[in-house]
Amino acid sequence: MDIDANRELITAALTRIPAGDRAALQTVYRLTSAKLFGVALRILGERSDAEDVLQEVYMTVWRKAADFDPSRASPMTWLIAIARNRAIDRLRASRQSRRMEPIEQASEIADVAPGADRMLTSMETHARLHGCLDRLAPHERSALRGAFFDGNTYEDLAARMSVPLGTMKSWIRRAMIKLKACLEQ
Amino acid sequence: MSDTQDHNALPDDELLAAEYALGVLEGTERAAAARLMQRDPRFAAMVAAWDERLTPWTAEIAEVLPPPQVWEAISAALPGESQPQTGLWQSLAFWRGFALASALAAACLAVVIYVGSISGSQPLVATIESGGHRTFVATIDTKRGTVAVVPAAFTADATRVPELWLIPADGKPRPLGLLRADRAVTITLPADLAALAKSSVVLAVSLEPPGGSPTGLPTGPVIGSGKLTSL
Numbered sequence: 543m544d545i546d547a548n549r550e551l552i553t554a555a556l557t558r559i560p561a562g563d564r565a566a567l568q569t570v571y572r573l574t575s576a577k578l579f580g581v582a583l584r585i586l587g588e589r590s591d592a593e594d595v596l597q598e599v600y601m602t603v604w605r606k607a608a609d610f611d612p613s614r615a616s617p618m619t620w621l622i623a624i625a626r627n628r629a630i631d632r633l634r635a636s637r638q639s640r641r642m643e644p645i646e647q648a649s650e651i652a653d654v655a656p657g658a659d660r661m662l663t664s665m666e667t668h669a670r671l672h673g674c675l676d677r678l679a680p681h682e683r684s685a686l687r688g689a690f691f692d693g694n695t696y697e698d699l700a701a702r703m704s705v706p707l708g709t710m711k712s713w714i715r716r717a718m719i720k721l722k723a724c725l726e727q
Numbered sequence: 728m729s730d731t732q733d734h735n736a737l738p739d740d741e742l743l744a745a746e747y748a749l750g751v752l753e754g755t756e757r758a759a760a761a762r763l764m765q766r767d768p769r770f771a772a773m774v775a776a777w778d779e780r781l782t783p784w785t786a787e788i789a790e791v792l793p794p795p796q797v798w799e800a801i802s803a804a805l806p807g808e809s810q811p812q813t814g815l816w817q818s819l820a821f822w823r824g825f826a827l828a829s830a831l832a833a834a835c836l837a838v839v840i841y842v843g844s845i846s847g848s849q850p851l852v853a854t855i856e857s858g859g860h861r862t863f864v865a866t867i868d869t870k871r872g873t874v875a876v877v878p879a880a881f882t883a884d885a886t887r888v889p890e891l892w893l894i895p896a897d898g899k900p901r902p903l904g905l906l907r908a909d910r911a912v913t914i915t916l917p918a919d920l921a922a923l924a925k926s927s928v929v930l931a932v933s934l935e936p937p938g939g940s941p942t943g944l945p946t947g948p949v950i951g952s953g954k955l956t957s958l
């Protein structure tokens with residue numbers, strides 16, 4: 543209910559932006575900026591970088607809102623993808639991922655207990671994704687986690703997990719194939 | 728590469744889409760994938776599908792309230808008409824003076840004269856109060872479609888922020904925006920809501936988590952309300 547109401551509010555505001563409706567952008571910002579800032583901050587680690595990226599994200603939303611197709615994507619997925627990509631672009635420009643400490647495959651820790659953001663992601667889809675992630679081998683899951691949350695490249699991950707680059711590519715690709723198959727079941 | 732042999736289950740372009748969505752690419756590979764997204768709708772759809780698969784993972788990332796200057800910078804960078812926010816209208820000292828003067832009528836009269844002199848429009852005013860305790864004064868400029876909200880006697884709460892709601896005849900609260908305890912805030916009303924702002928319609932303020940109500944409806948305590956009055 544909450545998720546649907548928010549999805550509709552965000553979608554309605556997004557569809558008003560291409561006409562130049564500044565208040566609509568403000569509504570989108572008000573409803574989504576805390577989540578997108580959290581995402582950018584998780585990847586970048588520095589508040590000042592995340593603030594710059596957040597600004598770029600909403601300027602992108604302002605220019606590209608017409609590209610959002612509510613019949614094909616959820617508004618939060620669309621917005622989070624923009625935020626992640628902007629944050630990763632900035633990370634790549636600085637040539638170094640923030641997190642490079644070795645990944646111990648035994649110590650997988652979720653960053654934050656889910657539940658705080660009932661507005662944005664349905665717990666059902668989160669549980670489903672988790673069910674499929676749990677079916678991956680631990681090293682595959684660790685590698686995906688490092689890429690998704692830390693913005694690591696193949697090379698970063700190979701270094702963090704002390705395996706050759708080719709092995710890392712193979713792990714990630716195999717993991718993505720398994721993940722897709724599992725989610726489509 | 729020999730490591731491509733046993734995962735032919737994904738075609739090359741879909742593999743690239745997955746890698747791009749996950750974020751592991753860098754340099755020319757990442758740039759090439761970004762360009763492909765721009766010119767190949769089929770590839771863009773594959774990336775979007777992978778985004779849809781992976782994004783639920785971000786439920787593990789806590790929300791963090793960005794500082795107010797981020798929105799201010801965005802707002803300043805937007806093209807088109809910016810609301811003139813100068814002079815008396817935005818002066819907190821000016822409005823604090825009114826808040827201290829308990830005679831609301833005098834304040835309203837001044838608003839009439841002031842607003843009337845600059846826009847010739849018919850303003851609507853609401854005193855947002857609870858049990859005789861006035862928290863905010865809101866003035867809607869119907870011509871410009873803006874609402875200016877001035878804190879009267881409202882003390883900031885470290886964990887919650889005041890959010891303004893418009894409650895028209897259908898009784899369903901519409902979020903208008905976040906307010907500040909320390910200064911006047913001017914919010915541009917979306918056209919559909921501006922049309923609903925009429926005499927006798929209620930404005931209310933609730934306390935919400937940073938960033939505003941997560942549900943689109945008031946979730947925290949309502950700390951005051953008041954009917955719009957035409958001046």
